[in-house]
Amino acid sequence: MSRHRTESIENDALGFLRRADALSVPIDLVKVARLLEVSVHHETLEDEVSGVLLIKGPERHILVNQAHHPNRQRFSIAHELGHLVLHHKDGDRLFVDTHIKLYQRVGAPSSKVYTEPGSATTPQEEREANQFASALLMPAPLLKQAAKERDLWDELDVSALASMFAVSEQAMAIRLQQLQVVDSVLMMEPNRKSAGAFHELH
Ligand SMILES: [Zn+2]
Numbered sequence: 341m342s343r344h345r346t347e348s349i350e351n352d353a354l355g356f357l358r359r360a361d362a363l364s365v366p367i368d369l370v371k372v373a374r375l376l377e378v379s380v381h382h383e384t385l386e387d388e389v390s391g392v393l394l395i396k397g398p399e400r401h402i403l404v405n406q407a408h409h410p411n412r413q414r415f416s417i418a419h420e421l422g423h424l425v426l427h428h429k430d431g432d433r434l435f436v437d438t439h440i441k442l443y444q445r446v447g448a449p450s451s452k453v454y455t456e457p458g459s460a461t462t463p464q465e466e467r468e469a470n471q472f473a474s475a476l477l478m479p480a481p482l483l484k485q486a487a488k489e490r491d492l493w494d495e496l497d498v499s500a501l502a503s504m505f506a507v508s509e510q511a512m513a514i515r516l517q518q519l520q521v522v523d524s525v526l527m528m529e530p531n532r533k534s535a536g537a538f539h540e541l542h
Contacts, residue, residue, distance in 0.1 A: 341467055353475035366506035367477050369417050380417055382406040391416035393423050393435035411508050415473055422472030427465050477507050478515045
């Protein structure tokens, strides 16, 4: 993903958080969903399905797998909001996400609903939806502020930050790494080792 696209997604997420008056941790996704006129339903879904975005006329529904860990459900909801904001142009559409992986899409072609016409997304769209979800749940200004008082690279503190933002430790670790690298890129230090890691992740 280009840096320009990444920054644009970060700004989109921050804008929605401000408009929804939701720029405090943990992020209240209900407020964001309300702003975007989306109904969120916690449902029994096939285990491999994390989230579904259904757009039909003026109706917007997100179905999230209630059997999954609450933090995972939050990421799934934020991911589907990303598809809505970034990838929905017009017309009815169905997005079905199986096994949302951070920065990596792993499709499960066996899922019938996944193969419905109109449900297909590109790997680029999946990366963008994940980027939006990270930016929405772990907004850079709030995370940097929280991290200032801690040692970013201490595993225990990653865990504390993760519970503070109600996200998985994996999602938090990736986000911390990304933000540090974004900073280092902005400071024009292209030779830092972490810059390479950033490109590999994306
Ligand atoms: Zn997706």
